Every structure is written in C-alpha cells, then in structure tokens.
Amino acid sequence: MALDQDMxxxxxxxxxxxxxxxxxxxxxxxxQGYLALAGFAGRGxxxxxxxxxxxxxxxxxxxxxxxxxxxxxxxxxFFHGGGYCIGDLDTHDQVCRQxxxxxxxxxxxxDYRLAPEHPFPAGVEDAWAALxxxxxxxxxxxxxxxxLVVCGDSAGGNLATVTxxxxxxxxxxxxxxxxxYPGVKIDDDSPSMSRFGSGYVLERPTMDWFMDSxxxxxxDWRASPAYAPDHSGLPPxxxxxxxxDPIGDQGRAYAAQLAAAGVDVTHRDVEGVVHIFFQLxxxxxxxxxTVSETAAFARACLDA
Numbered sequence: 001m002a003l004d005q006d007m008x009x010x011x012x013x014x015x016x017x018x019x020x021x022x023x024x025x026x027x028x029x030x031x032q033g034y035l036a037l038a039g040f041a042g043r044g045x046x047x048x049x050x051x052x053x054x055x056x057x058x059x060x061x062x063x064x065x066x067x068x069x070x071x072x073x074x075x076x077x078f079f080h081g082g083g084y085c086i087g088d089l090d091t092h093d094q095v096c097r098q099x100x101x102x103x104x105x106x107x108x109x110x111d112y113r114l115a116p117e118h119p120f121p122a123g124v125e126d127a128w129a130a131l132x133x134x135x136x137x138x139x140x141x142x143x144x145x146x147x148l149v150v151c152g153d154s155a156g157g158n159l160a161t162v163t164x165x166x167x168x169x170x171x172x173x174x175x176x177x178x179x180x181y182p183g184v185k186i187d188d189d190s191p192s193m194s195r196f197g198s199g200y201v202l203e204r205p206t207m208d209w210f211m212d213s214x215x216x217x218x219x220d221w222r223a224s225p226a227y228a229p230d231h232s233g234l235p236p237x238x239x240x241x242x243x244x245d246p247i248g249d250q251g252r253a254y255a256a257q258l259a260a261a262g263v264d265v266t267h268r269d270v271e272g273v274v275h276i277f278f279q280l281x282x283x284x285x286x287x288x289x290t291v292s293e294t295a296a297f298a299r300a301c302l303d304a
Contacts, residue, residue: 001243004272006284010040011274014201027085027116030206034086041282044097052089055133058125059118063111065089066141067100074105074149074175074302075142077134077163081154081180081279083210084123085115092153095279095291099151102295105302106142108134112159120216120223127159128166135172147175147302149235151294153278154247155210157182161225161234161254168233176301178294180240180278182251185226186211187218190249197246202275204246226254231261236304238297240268240290245275268293 003011014037022029049068054061076099080092089111100107112126131150138146150167152160157179164177197204216223239255241248248269255267270277273286281288 001271003244003274004284004286006286007273007277010276010280010283011199011201015199018203031086031088034082035088035091037276038091038094038279041094041280044094045101047097047100050097055130057129059113059122062113062126062130063089064130065093065096065109065111066106067096067109068106068141069100069104072100072104072106073143074103074147074299075134075138076100076103076105076107076298077131077148077150077160078107078109079112079127079150079152079156079159080109081152081156082114083207084120084155084214085210087114087155092279095281098281098291099295099298102292103298103302105298108141115215116213120214120220123155123159124162124222127163131163131167131172135167147304148173149176149178149298149301150174151178151180151298152182153180154275155183156180158184158223158225162222164234165221165225165228165231174235175304176236176238176298177234178238178298179251179254180290180294181242181245181247181275182239182254183247184254185218185224185250186214186216187224188247188250190253192249193246195246196244196248196274200244200246200274202246207246226250226257231258231263234258234261234263236264236266236301238266238268238294240270240278240294242273242275242277243269243271244273247275266297
C-alpha cells in the first residue's frame with residue numbers, strides 16, 4: 001500500500017528538515033529534535049489529575065507522571081520510545097493523556113535513564129523498579145482491586161515486554177502487555193531494515209547510533225526479548241506494527257513467537273504508516289484509531 005496521505009505530509013516534512021540538519025547531531029540536538037517532532041501533535045485532552053513526581057530507583061529518583069480522571073479504574077505503566085537514548089515524559093504526553101482518557105484508567109509514565117549517559121541495563125533496571133512500585137501501589141494509583149497493564153512504543157515496547165517477563169518470573173500479576181512497534185531484537189537485520197531504513201523517519205544511521213550508545217549484548221534477553229528462553233505464561237498481548245517501519249519485521253515475528261508459546265496475541269499490522277505514527281494521532285487518522293484500539297485493549301485486560 002502507498003503511504004497514507006496524512007503520513008506522507010509528515011514524512012515529507014521530516015525529510016526536508018533532515019536535508020539541512022547537522023550530519024552528526026549532538027545528543028542534546030537529537031533529543032530536542034524528537035521533542036519538536038512529537039510536539040506537532042499538540043496537547044492531548046485535559047484530565048482531572050496530571051501530576052509529576054519521583055519514585056525510588058536503583059540509582060536515585062526516577063521521574064514519573066501520573067494521568068488520571070476521577071473514577072478511573074486500573075493502572076497502565078507506560079514506557080516511552082526513543083531508541084533508549086531520546087524521548088521523555090513530554091514527548092509522549094499527548095498520547096498518555098489520550099490513553100488515560102479512552103481506557104478510563106490511570107497511566108503512570110516513566111522517565112527511565114537514557115543512554116549514552118546511562119547505557120544498558122540502566123533503563124531496564126529503572127523500568128523494573130517502576131513496575132515493582134506500581135504493583136505495590138495498585139489501589140492507591142488505580143483504584144480498589146486494580147489490575148495492571150504495561151505499555152510502550154518502540155524502545156518502550158521493549159521495556160514493557162521485558163518487565164512483563166520479569167513480572168511473570170517474580171509472581172507479579174500483569175493483566176496485559178501493549179507493545180507498539182516494539183524493538184525486541186537489537187541485532188535484527190530483517191528485510192524491513194533494508195527496505196525502510198532510509199526516507200521513512202526512522203533512519204538506519206540513527207538506529208545504529210542508538211544501539212552503539214545503548215551498548216547492550218545482543219544475546220541478553222533483557223535487550224533482545226525475542227531471545228528469552230521461555231515466552232509462555234505471558235498475559236494477553238497486543239502487538240502493533242507499521243508497514244513502513246524498519247523494525248516492523250521483528251515485531252511481526254515476535255507476535256508469531258508469542259502465539260506459538262501459547263500467549264493470547266492480537267496483532268495489528270497498520271498499512272501505509274511509518275514508525276512514529278502512534279504518537280501523531282491528532283495529525284494522522286490511523287494513529288488516532290490505533291491509540292483508541294490500544295486503549296480498548298487495555299480496558300478489556302483490566303476488566304478481565
């Protein structure tokens with residue numbers, strides 16, 4: 001399928017900007033550029049409560065942001081994308097507001113440590129600390145008898161499924177995992193990497209920089225959860241992939257891998273869109289639709 005019309009406008013704008021961007025941007029420039037791109041989506045819906053705070057982490061306080069309306073039931077732990085190196089609470093503020101509104105649950109977004117300042121496994125350690133925190137405060141954060149789901153896009157999808165695996169092994173109940181174009185195999189070289197690694201927002205040189213900065217052993221399942229020795233016993237799972245995404249093939253393979261292990265998997269392969277479409281719902285209709293479908297899946301898991 002050709003690029004979606006809404007998506008084409010974004011891709012053209014990004015490619016024009018990239019043509020005049022520095023050849024080797026600094027870490028700060030990369031982070032500011034991502035924030036600016038995400039900012040085109042505008043502000044999400046107002047909620048009764050949006051509160052910044054910190055939780056205890058293995059290397060110090062971890063910033064978090066809680067989104068909640070009065071009467072909301074259940075808790076979603078959200079990990080932002082950005083290749084383990086860029087992204088923060090603000091780059092994903094709009095989509096977290098939308099998820100909290102449409103899923104009618106509390107959303108706790110986690111600002112885990114980033115590479116290159118904090119290479120692997122710092123982000124995984126912070127993500128796990130956040131899940132342990134959320135589990136211990138389910139009623140406080142999500143209401144009486146609250147269920148817990150984990151959610152993330154890209155690198156955040158990696159952290160969501162890694163923490164779900166860790167929770168399974170620790171006996172912590174997770175009601176669902178929502179993985180939006182997840183990175184699950186950092187040594188991936190599937191056909192989509194070659195087909196869509198240039199000209200579709202997420203570029204191969206950028207991904208190489210992410211992986212070099214993250215400095216993880218590709219065989220470590222906490223970096224590449226596709227290599228986890230056992231995927232059975234994971235909760236109901238939504239996997240979203242994008243047609244024009246260089247890491248799309250690994251997401252598709254992971255959905256099949258989970259299903260083969262007996263996991264209840266719903267796979268949405270969205271045509272005509274690129275890697276960032278989920279964050280750009282106000283500009284890309286298929287993004288808004290996918291956020292709504294993700295929220296509905298979360299609600300179903302929490303109700304179950």
